Amino acid sequence: MIARQDEAARPRLGLSVTRASAEAVLVGPDGDVRDSARADVRGSREEAIGEVLATVTANNRAGGPSMVGLTLSPEGPIGSGPLGRVGVLRLGGAISSALPPFAGWKRVLAERIAGPVRIIEGGPRHDGTFTEVDLDAVEDFAAQCMGTVQAIAVSGALSTVAPQFEDAAVRRLRELFGESVPIVMSGRRRGSGLLERENTAIIDAALVRESRRSLRSIGDLLRTADIPAQVFVIQNDGSAVIASTLEALPTRTLESRLGAAVRGGGIVSGLTDAIIVDTDPTAGGVGLLRDGQVVLESVTSMLYGARLDHAVPFGLHRVESDTALSDGLRRNTPDSLEDVVRQLHRQFGALDVITVGRGVEQTTHGSASTSFAAAIGAATADVAAESWTIVQDSRDYDDDLERASKEAIDLAIAAGADPRSVRIASVDEFPISYTKHISTRLRVRVSGPPHLSDNDLPRVTRSWFEPSAPQHR
Amino acid sequence: MTMVNQEVSEMIIDRTSVEPLSFGAAAMAGGGGGDLYQLRAMLDDLLEDGATAQLVTVDEMSETDEAAPFALIGTPYALSESLLNRAQAPHVFGSAHLRARRPDVIMPYETSGVNLLYPLAVSVALSVPILDADLVGQGALNLDTTILQLDEIDPISFILCDSYLRSVVVTKIGDLSIERSLRPIVTDAMGSIATLSTSSLSQAFLRAHACRGSVSRCLELGELLAAAAGADAEQLQNSLVDVGGRLLESGRISERIASRDAHGARHVVTVAPSRSGGAGLRIELRDKYHLAVQSGLIVASMPDIIVVLSAMTGRPLSTEEAIPGKDVHVIALPSETRWISERGLAMAGPRAAGYNVDYVGFRDAEQVMDG
Numbered sequence: 001m002i003a004r005q006d007e008a009a010r011p012r013l014g015l016s017v018t019r020a021s022a023e024a025v026l027v028g029p030d031g032d033v034r035d036s037a038r039a040d041v042r043g044s045r046e047e048a049i050g051e052v053l054a055t056v057t058a059n060n061r062a063g064g065p066s067m068v069g070l071t072l073s074p075e076g077p078i079g080s081g082p083l084g085r086v087g088v089l090r091l092g093g094a095i096s097s098a099l100p101p102f103a104g105w106k107r108v109l110a111e112r113i114a115g116p117v118r119i120i121e122g123g124p125r126h127d128g129t130f131t132e133v134d135l136d137a138v139e140d141f142a143a144q145c146m147g148t149v150q151a152i153a154v155s156g157a158l159s160t161v162a163p164q165f166e167d168a169a170v171r172r173l174r175e176l177f178g179e180s181v182p183i184v185m186s187g188r189r190r191g192s193g194l195l196e197r198e199n200t201a202i203i204d205a206a207l208v209r210e211s212r213r214s215l216r217s218i219g220d221l222l223r224t225a226d227i228p229a230q231v232f233v234i235q236n237d238g239s240a241v242i243a244s245t246l247e248a249l250p251t252r253t254l255e256s257r258l259g260a261a262v263r264g265g266g267i268v269s270g271l272t273d274a275i276i277v278d279t280d281p282t283a284g285g286v287g288l289l290r291d292g293q294v295v296l297e298s299v300t301s302m303l304y305g306a307r308l309d310h311a312v313p314f315g316l317h318r319v320e321s322d323t324a325l326s327d328g329l330r331r332n333t334p335d336s337l338e339d340v341v342r343q344l345h346r347q348f349g350a351l352d353v354i355t356v357g358r359g360v361e362q363t364t365h366g367s368a369s370t371s372f373a374a375a376i377g378a379a380t381a382d383v384a385a386e387s388w389t390i391v392q393d394s395r396d397y398d399d400d401l402e403r404a405s406k407e408a409i410d411l412a413i414a415a416g417a418d419p420r421s422v423r424i425a426s427v428d429e430f431p432i433s434y435t436k437h438i439s440t441r442l443r444v445r446v447s448g449p450p451h452l453s454d455n456d457l458p459r460v461t462r463s464w465f466e467p468s469a470p471q472h473r
Numbered sequence: 474m475t476m477v478n479q480e481v482s483e484m485i486i487d488r489t490s491v492e493p494l495s496f497g498a499a500a501m502a503g504g505g506g507g508d509l510y511q512l513r514a515m516l517d518d519l520l521e522d523g524a525t526a527q528l529v530t531v532d533e534m535s536e537t538d539e540a541a542p543f544a545l546i547g548t549p550y551a552l553s554e555s556l557l558n559r560a561q562a563p564h565v566f567g568s569a570h571l572r573a574r575r576p577d578v579i580m581p582y583e584t585s586g587v588n589l590l591y592p593l594a595v596s597v598a599l600s601v602p603i604l605d606a607d608l609v610g611q612g613a614l615n616l617d618t619t620i621l622q623l624d625e626i627d628p629i630s631f632i633l634c635d636s637y638l639r640s641v642v643v644t645k646i647g648d649l650s651i652e653r654s655l656r657p658i659v660t661d662a663m664g665s666i667a668t669l670s671t672s673s674l675s676q677a678f679l680r681a682h683a684c685r686g687s688v689s690r691c692l693e694l695g696e697l698l699a700a701a702a703g704a705d706a707e708q709l710q711n712s713l714v715d716v717g718g719r720l721l722e723s724g725r726i727s728e729r730i731a732s733r734d735a736h737g738a739r740h741v742v743t744v745a746p747s748r749s750g751g752a753g754l755r756i757e758l759r760d761k762y763h764l765a766v767q768s769g770l771i772v773a774s775m776p777d778i779i780v781v782l783s784a785m786t787g788r789p790l791s792t793e794e795a796i797p798g799k800d801v802h803v804i805a806l807p808s809e810t811r812w813i814s815e816r817g818l819a820m821a822g823p824r825a826a827g828y829n830v831d832y833v834g835f836r837d838a839e840q841v842m843d844g
Contacts, residue, residue, distance in 0.1 A: 098559045104510075157555065192553075428796070
């Protein structure tokens with residue numbers, strides 16, 4: 001049994017798992033790397049994870065980690081990895097029919113995922129009225145899906161401001177399917193459009209069983225290694241979220257390795273601006289660190305022609321080497337790391353290049369720390385969350401900002417941030433053109449260290465599977 | 474399409490054209506034109522199985538052929554939730570309630586942003602050729618700055634149709650603003666986004682008035698910009714020579730300030746130079762980039778096309794995307810020549826958008842600054 005000690009003095013465990021290897025580090029409260037281990041994936045990933053956990057716990061029996069920061073890359077490329085078939089139900093009726101679900105997707109992915117697809121009536125109209133959800137059509141759709149899909153994605157026009165219609169459809173589906181089929185809803189994330197929310201919900205649904213299995217398997221391995229710490233999963237932007245919140249949102253972790261490696265590269269080099277090259281052959285790539293932050297592409301990202309509702313690190317990605325995961329570096333970009341670095345130097349000037357990952361410790365400037373930068377980035381990540389609102393003509397700007405900030409803080413606390421330390425990290429304005437007013441989408445991002453107390457860990461009150469509130473009529 | 478005594482055009486648009494056309498359409502929009510994602514997705518699907526659009530010239534139409542201009546009007550952001558009705562375009566194109574007969578050709582109202590990709594998608598969906606011409610030659614400042622107003626000629630009617638297939642036909646008699654007549658209908662009654670068309674236009678009308686070659690110009694420009702993605706400033710400047718363009722500045726957007734005047738929302742974007750010795754740049758914009766100012770001198774102005782390219786991707790950024798922190802190249806492209814006239818500048822020059830300055834051509838500005 002690992003001895004317990006004061007929370008503040010306990011190290012954090014960083015665990016970075018790719019298709020090639022498992023890496024673990026123990027990082028002390030002062031940022032000192034106390035131990036590290038790496039194991040190649042020869043058989044199963046679980047074996048490699050178990051091996052590195054056994055090493056770091058065997059060497060550090062004096063104090064178990066206070067938290068685990070985890071980057072978890074998919075078991076295989078999305079195009080050929082374990083995906084479930086997904087039934088897609090969209091509430092929107094004929095007014096959204098010109099762009100049906102899977103619009104713009106590359107066939108290689110759409111054909112692997114697409115189950116029954118229905119666009120049915122139901123939801124708000126632009127004139128302020130609404131149409132009741134066609135529950136008969138929901139039942140028809142459910143009958144088509146019964147026994148043919150592994151998960152269901154439900155989307156709806158304007159569902160970010162009127163989620164009750166998605167809720168109503170999901171309630172009926174849940175009555176019909178019970179808990180046997182995961183149902184992922186689109187209508188939670190403001191700041192993105194119907195297609196982006198729907199695309200993300202579909203891919204999340206396709207990955208959700210595998211995501212749950214992987215996270216539970218790692219939970220079992222941590223218990224076996226006698227590490228009872230709370231697990232935080234790293235998102236694509238390098239920030240952390242409590243694992244139970246993210247298990248239904250696996251798309252947000254697809255690029256977590258690169259996000260963590262860029263953060264970790266900055267930490268181990270002491271630089272705030274650099275090009276970070278991660279040598280992991282399956283999940284690494286090249287990313288950018290500017291002003292101490294992981295540079296993201298925009299507020300969305302592309303995966304096999306599908307635009308998703310969240311950003312990934314700008315750069316070259318290895319997760320999907322057979323296709324352009326990212327809009328950031330164009331498809332005709334030469335894909336050798338050296339060529340990409342050369343291109344980034346042309347674009348951004350003479351930034352230092354920090355190479356991290358396997359094999360770096362054997363180079364002239366490398367060290368054990370730079371070798372484990374991704375795991376260090378995971379171990380030291382803060383929890384982050386964001387909220388969106390629309391402001392017109394600066395009327396009530398302060399009130400709108402306060403409301404969005406409060407919502408973002410609530411989300412961050414639900415995601416595992418320490419309520420005592422969470423703070424506003426940035427407020428970004430995204431103007432809306434062709435309107436009569438000065439219209440702006442406002443994004444508030446907050447972050448804070450993970451809540452590490454054993455006794456009163458925040459309960460996740462918000463489920464991404466279930467309706468958020470009773471339907472209001 | 475009858476194509477009497479004409480050889481069928483060999484110009485086709487297929488899936489490989491979508492990316493360069495998107496780059497070109499975004500550039501020609503000069504920061505306007507909306508988010509292209511939805512229309513790109515629609516086009517990608519339509520062209521998936523080897524379908525193509527036939528691009529024809531005005532001269533390839535027969536004397537009896539008619540063209541229907543197509544555009545989307547409203548707030549592009551509304552497209553993010555209202556994805557259009559599959560029946561909307563066929564209704565506007567061929568409904569007997571809206572036209573005496575089905576047109577033979579579709580054409581872009583303006584060669585700009587979604588308003589190039591939308592008629593192109595309709596062309597593929599309805600299997601009708603798309604005309605290599607438009608009514609502006611680039612992105613329009615508003616509905617009152619097309620060649621219809623420049624040449625003081627009106628179609629018989631304007632047609633609006635929303636996603637519920639509700640239609641409005643407006644016949645203009647006298648000196649009415651089309652912008653002020655139509656846009657409130659879309660904003661207040663049609664969910665902020667609608668299909669815009671006009672009564673069908675004859676070959677004779679188009680021969681006399683249309684801006685010809687605008688789609689192929691857009692494709693050429695897009696191919697150039699797509700090829701230059703990832704280029705440094707010097708390489709980009711060299712590429713722009715081929716299209717008569719000029720690099721104005723490279724740097725990072727450091728500030729964006731919004732205000733409001735009689736013409737509506739107005740923004741000022743500041744670009745801090747990335748090159749030593751760079752002067753930086755101030756861009757005045759509303760829904761498009763209108764003026765570029767360097768060290769107190771105007772170095773480019775509307776109706777020439779000011780484009781802000783992402784330094785990361787080479788993609789033209791909309792005015793909505795021009796926010797602090799973005800690394801950018803700012804370039805200028807020449808306007809359709811007909812707008813560089815006394816009447817054209819009165820309609821589409823800086824004063825038309827509420828700026829108290831005269832037009833300065835970026836090539837003239839180059840001479841002043843170099844001299």
